[in-house]
Amino acid sequence: MNANKKCKTYHFNQEWELEFFFVDIKGxxxxxxxxxxLSIFKRGNIERHYRTKHADFDLKFPTHSSLRQDKLKTMKLKLNQEQSVFKNPNKLAQNVTIALFKVAYLLAKKKKPFSDGELIKEAFKEASDSLFTDFKNKSEILGAISSIQLSSNTVMRRIGAISSNQKTQLQTDLSKCSYFSLQMDESNDMIDTSQLSIFIKMCFDDFSVKEEFLKVLSLTGRTRGEDIxxxxxxxxxxxxxxxxxLAxxxxxxxxxxxxxxxxxxxxCKNDNSFLHFFQYHCIIHQQALCGTVININNIMELVVKIVNSKKQYCKQ
Known part of the structure; x- marks a missing residue:
């Protein structure tokens, strides 16, 4: 054999798509x-495969006919759809995970039991079976819904992950902000345990402001100033x-x-770790003193009633 003989290189011919229903996919x-x-772009090999295994295809879809061209477009589109499923498994898994987090967040926000996740999934599947009856990709939609794991333990873990992420975001904001202020309110819950609610408002270098819920601290025993x-x-x-x-x-x-x-x-002011900060208290107490002096107690009674009603509603 001549050692200097070069290997012949074959290239795919676009005409073979319509002639033999072959396409070039990554070589x-x-x-x-x-x-x-077929690993080699050789007309003889491609034609032999077509004539041997699909001899009746020319009868169903005559050469150079519009029917054959439409069939080619349909089959190429179907192949692309099949490939997209295998190309994007990570994307599908990511979308399923995002959907799971959204459902878990909604359950936590509405104070619903974790077991309701399975009920939501079942309701979603039943509704989708009717809603997407005329959709060509109905099976894919139902498959995606079925892949969402909404068991009690899964929902619990996702809510825990959301809580950890929110805590991390808040810590990041605290490290980046220039100043922050706190708002506190102490009241008793349904079992008569004193709870201290703390809200925080942060100001950043670009003068943007962000307000977040910081923490609820349980005050066991007495609720004196030193205990708080x-x-x-x-x-x-x-x-x-x-x-x-702290501002x-x-x-x-x-x-x-x-x-x-x-x-x-x-x-706090006597603690050296606290720098100088301004202090404010609820407007009700200021207005109560004012109402006593200028005799507008009837107005203050209405204001107090409204505020207490709102506070009681927030506890529920």
Missing amino acids: KCVCLICRDT YKTFKQFVEEEEIPIEK SITTDGAPSFCGNKKGFLAL
């Missing part, structure tokens, strides 16, 4: 009819909150917060 000849592949201070200080240290960025604190105006010596705010 391989693929038969659109049976999906067999110790619980809050422990929370700040454990979560490594940059307290030096102001707004409270509900109760004596445990506003006491001159042992109130929560007074104890």
